[in-house]
Amino acid sequence: MQAVVYNPSEDTNDVQSLRCTQFRKGAGKPENLPPTRDALRHHILRANYQAFIWRTSNVANQQIPCPTTSGWTLSQTSLTPILMTQDGLSADCVAATTCRCKEGGPHCRTGHCLCQKSRLRCTRACLCGDWCSNPCNDDAGSD
Numbered sequence: 611m612q613a614v615v616y617n618p619s620e621d622t623n624d625v626q627s628l629r630c631t632q633f634r635k636g637a638g639k640p641e642n643l644p645p646t647r648d649a650l651r652h653h654i655l656r657a658n659y660q661a662f663i664w665r666t667s668n669v670a671n672q673q674i675p676c677p678t679t680s681g682w683t684l685s686q687t688s689l690t691p692i693l694m695t696q697d698g699l700s701a702d703c704v705a706a707t708t709c710r711c712k713e714g715g716p717h718c719r720t721g722h723c724l725c726q727k728s729r730l731r732c733t734r735a736c737l738c739g740d741w742c743s744n745p746c747n748d749d750a751g752s753d
Contacts, residue, residue, distance in 0.1 A: 625650060648696040655681035656691055711738040718744035 625647045632643055645653065659680035666672050682689045709724045709732060718726050718738050725732045731747040732738055 646694060646696065649694045652681040652692045652694065708733060708735045709738060709744075711736065711742070718742050 625644060629643050629646065644650075659675070659677060659682070663672075663674065666674075677689055678684055681692050683692050684690075709718060709726070711718045711723050711732075718732055718736075720726070723732075723738075723744060725736060726744045726746060732742045732744045736742065738744070
């Protein structure tokens with residue numbers, strides 16, 4: 611899926627790569643990230659289904675496809691949108707892109723800090739929390 615929809619200045623066409631880049635840049639809350647490829651796919655399916663209904667609304671006897679093949683699930687007597695079927699960020703991705711600096715240690719100032727070593731700012735997923743002193747945080751702007 612084209613990432614240019616979310617950030618035309620990024621040099622990627624992959625939504626997952628864009629999410630990872632923005633996560634590493636400290637986008638902050640997960641809701642500030644673009645949707646996952648999975649969530650985007652389900653949204654497109656629902657939007658396409660709705661557009662089909664509107665586009666054929668002037669037809670007397672419509673042949674409407676089953677909504678459960680278009681990003682919806684049937685729960686008892688109502689349709690519920692399928693938002694996601696996969697995790698937003700894998701545990702491996704979070705582990706590989708977050709530091710484990712803790713209170714009482716050098717507080718992200720040394721080369722032992724994964725974020726500082728990679729010249730990246732710490733994110734809210736890092737363990738350093740309020741004790742973070744990563745100098746890259748000052749260069750990357752605020753959340």
